Amino acid sequence: QVHLGESGGGLVQRGGSLKLSCVVSGGAFADYAMAWFRQAPGKEREREFVASINFSGNGKHYGDAVKGRFTISRHDVLNTVYLQMDSLQPEDTARYYCASRYYYEDQNPDAYDYWGKGTSVTVSS
DSSP, rough: OOOOEEEEEEETTTTTOEEEEEEESSSGGGGGGEEEEOOOTTTTTEEEEEEEEOTTTEEEETTTTTTTTTEEEEETTTTEEEEOOOOOGGGGGGEEEEEEEEEEEESOOGGGGGOOOOEEEEOOO
């Protein structure tokens, strides 16, 4: 049974930073591409692509809304993927989810096999 657990969310002021973590257990983390998606308040039916990293760590992609502000990374010994979020804006307020699939990234949430329950980020103005 593969389990993904996110942490690191919270309340931050505009311009601040947060670092999200997602620990994966029960699976072959080194074989997984990992991604972060988010759901904004009032848009619970939409999962917006935020960032992804392939299984080797040498392929990364970002959504247009976060490019240049967010950084995805992975630590295969710790079975953890991170999302460093800088220059946060109120429009970044959302619940952030990590997801996994084998090997290569995809920006479509339907392509992912396993999901965490999310961590909430609120950016005040």
